[in-house]
Amino acid sequence: MTVLKRIILLGLVIGVILPMIPLFVWAFSGSWFYPSLLPQSLSLRSWSYVFHPGSRILEALFNSFFIAASVTILSLIVGVPAGKAIGMYRFKGKTIVEIILLSPALIPSMTVTMGMQVLFIRYGLSETLMGVILVHLIPTIPYMTVSMSAVFSHFDISFEEQARSLGAKSLSTFRHVTLPAVFPGMVVGAMFSFLISWGQYVLTLMVGGGRIVTLPLLLYSFAVSGDNSLVGALSLVFIIPSLVILVLSSRFLTGESSGMGGFGGV
Amino acid sequence: MIDLRLKGVSKSYGKNTVVKSLDMKIASGELIALLGPSGCGKTTILKIIAGLQQPDEGTVFFGSQVMNSVPAEKREAVMVFQNYLLFPFMTVEENIAFGLKMRRTDKAVIKERVNEILALIRMEGMGRRKPSELSGGQKQRVALARALVLRPQLLLLDEPLSNLDAHLRDEMRELILRVHREFQVTTVFVTHDQEEAVLLADRIALIFEGNLHQFAPVRDFYERPQSERVASFFGNSNFLKGFCSGQAVETELGAFKTPLTGENESGRTVSLMIRPEHIIPGKGEDNSFLCPIRSKIYMGSFIRYRIEVGEGLWDVIDGPEARKGYEEGESAWFTFPPHMIWLV
Numbered sequence: 334m335t336v337l338k339r340i341i342l343l344g345l346v347i348g349v350i351l352p353m354i355p356l357f358v359w360a361f362s363g364s365w366f367y368p369s370l371l372p373q374s375l376s377l378r379s380w381s382y383v384f385h386p387g388s389r390i391l392e393a394l395f396n397s398f399f400i401a402a403s404v405t406i407l408s409l410i411v412g413v414p415a416g417k418a419i420g421m422y423r424f425k426g427k428t429i430v431e432i433i434l435l436s437p438a439l440i441p442s443m444t445v446t447m448g449m450q451v452l453f454i455r456y457g458l459s460e461t462l463m464g465v466i467l468v469h470l471i472p473t474i475p476y477m478t479v480s481m482s483a484v485f486s487h488f489d490i491s492f493e494e495q496a497r498s499l500g501a502k503s504l505s506t507f508r509h510v511t512l513p514a515v516f517p518g519m520v521v522g523a524m525f526s527f528l529i530s531w532g533q534y535v536l537t538l539m540v541g542g543g544r545i546v547t548l549p550l551l552l553y554s555f556a557v558s559g560d561n562s563l564v565g566a567l568s569l570v571f572i573i574p575s576l577v578i579l580v581l582s583s584r585f586l587t588g589e590s591s592g593m594g595g596f597g598g599v
Numbered sequence: 600m601i602d603l604r605l606k607g608v609s610k611s612y613g614k615n616t617v618v619k620s621l622d623m624k625i626a627s628g629e630l631i632a633l634l635g636p637s638g639c640g641k642t643t644i645l646k647i648i649a650g651l652q653q654p655d656e657g658t659v660f661f662g663s664q665v666m667n668s669v670p671a672e673k674r675e676a677v678m679v680f681q682n683y684l685l686f687p688f689m690t691v692e693e694n695i696a697f698g699l700k701m702r703r704t705d706k707a708v709i710k711e712r713v714n715e716i717l718a719l720i721r722m723e724g725m726g727r728r729k730p731s732e733l734s735g736g737q738k739q740r741v742a743l744a745r746a747l748v749l750r751p752q753l754l755l756l757d758e759p760l761s762n763l764d765a766h767l768r769d770e771m772r773e774l775i776l777r778v779h780r781e782f783q784v785t786t787v788f789v790t791h792d793q794e795e796a797v798l799l800a801d802r803i804a805l806i807f808e809g810n811l812h813q814f815a816p817v818r819d820f821y822e823r824p825q826s827e828r829v830a831s832f833f834g835n836s837n838f839l840k841g842f843c844s845g846q847a848v849e850t851e852l853g854a855f856k857t858p859l860t861g862e863n864e865s866g867r868t869v870s871l872m873i874r875p876e877h878i879i880p881g882k883g884e885d886n887s888f889l890c891p892i893r894s895k896i897y898m899g900s901f902i903r904y905r906i907e908v909g910e911g912l913w914d915v916i917d918g919p920e921a922r923k924g925y926e927e928g929e930s931a932w933f934t935f936p937p938h939m940i941w942l943v
């Protein structure tokens with residue numbers, strides 16, 4: 334293990350693992366009164382609540398997951414071709430397209446959502462899963478487009494020309510030649526889009542109007558009510574995708590995976 | 600095999616016109632070199648033939664068929680790029696099999712053809728390697744094999760020898776010739792090296808700034824170049840301005856006899872050209888002039904004189920055993936045989 338890797342690992346431990354320790358302790362605490370450093374008793378009360386069907390937590394978990402997954406897929410569908418066009422080709426009006434695609438990332442999404450909310454209500458999208466998914470796309474599509482255009486700008490377009498000259502149609506060319514080259518970048522982009530959606534609070538609240546319950550919404554309301562044990566348990570659940578993605582993306586970014594598809598020893 | 604024809608083909612990038620109204624006809628089975636300095640539009644022409652670039656104007660014919668609207672993947676023309684472009688995620692075998700796979704060729708046939716071609720490029724047993732585990736020469740050969748395995752009608756090679764050292768270059772040149780002989784495939788290859796073009800091609804198309812300057816058999820570029828510029832691109836030559844007068848060209852040095860001009864051309868201004876190795880030291884029957892020798896250099900396999908011809912300096916190449924004992928500083932006779940003179 335190189336020195337650099339040691340330093341990175343240390344940073345990860347200090348920045349990511351240490352702050353989670355109190356959450357852990359809270360999540361399994363029974364009674365815990367001031368001024369003792371550790372809980373007087375341990376309990377699984379919070380966990381049984383988390384997995385209790387009546388608690389809406391499972392529903393929120395499902396919603397969060399469904400919304401984030403849908404948002405990721407839709408962002409990929411828009412962001413990959415858009416990123417390819419911007420990163421690889423020169424065309425008339427490219428700057429305008431870029432600005433339009435990126436503007437949602439520049440304008441605070443709350444402002445946009447306020448305006449969109451009027452339309453959403455008219456078209457019955459307000460307080461629906463669909464509406465929440467759509468509004469989550471505001472930050473994720475620009476994100477995906479920018480990161481994909483960076484990925485594609487490193488891809489030599491001649492590879493596609495070579496493939497076509499060898500007889501590959503455009504779809505096969507993309508599948509066999511371009512995709513393998515941009516796949517790691519695409520996975521990282523997708524994972525972060527997932528996280529952006531997964532952590533969304535304000536946008537969900539505004540469009541979902543409290544009817545669409547996601548983990549951040551529940552977490553916030555428990556935090557306000559002061560049930561630290563429950564907040565700890567919920568936070569741990571909430572943090573799982575982030576940790577998984579952190580590990581996966583570090584593998585992709587450091588190139589430790591064998592090119593494509595190798596999730597290795599995770 | 601097919602013959603290939605370009606008619607009035609032009610291509611611009613923005614304001615920069617890269618190919619200018621190009622007309623070319625290449626017969627079936629020919630081996631043609633597109634020769635020209637860097638940036639003159641060679642790759643662009645190749646891409647237009649391959650269907651990877653659309654010409655702004657003009658028509659591309661394969662045989663009698665207009666190809667302009669036929670996409671690259673449907674053309675029986677395969678291009679091999681300047682920088683190999685082996686797909687890094689695939690093994691050598693997979694790279695070579697790529698085109699066949701796209702054509703949905705039977706698996707057993709693919710295997711057989713891949714092995715056959717690996718033997719041809721003398722890389723048996725390396726099929727499982729990744730491109731990153733190959734040397735430059737091996738990559739170049741795999742890139743060629745990847746095209747050859749498709750048995751295309753038309754093979755387009757972009758600088759197939761440029762990234763190789765001298766030894767590999769010879770080997771690769773042999774391979775291209777062998778392949779061309781064996782498959783009789785119409786081949787167009789790009790190079791900026793005139794020696795390479797001379798060694799490989801049946802005919803050379805010389806291109807400067809997107810214009811075709813001469814398209815002719817190799818010998819013509821030495822003996823019958825169409826301009827001073829073409830002549831200079833192919834080795835050393837001497838020029839002298841003059842005007843036609845009967846069966847001779849009047850210059851500041853005197854009248855040079857030549858069979859290339861007649862009465863009806865009298866008065867036309869021309870550039871008289873002769874190669875250094877065609878000038879004979881000594882006095883002959885025709886076209887002998889007394890010229891001051893500025894320098895005489897022994898070059899090992901030959902002797903080079905530099906002589907004053909009118910205002911300019913000409914090179915004269917003589918064999919290692921000087922035919923005459925000419926010395927630096929004296930004025931001596933040189934003969935410029937009429938049939939060795941060319942007018943541009």
Ligand SMILES: Nc1ncnc2c1ncn2[C@@H]1O[C@H](COP(=O)(O)OP(=O)(O)OP(=O)(O)O)[C@@H](O)[C@H]1O
Pocket residue numbers: 612617635636637638639640641642643644681791
């Ligand atoms: N996609 C493009 N967009 C804009 N200009 C281009 C493009 N491709 C080529 N050019 C320009 O067109 C001219 C001809 O390029 P081309 O690649 O055909 O030259 P070449 O003869 O193959 O040169 P080399 O020997 O260096 O490979 C160059 O001036 C180049 O800058």
Ligand SMILES: [Mg+2]
Pocket residue numbers: 641642643681757
């Ligand atoms: Mg080129």
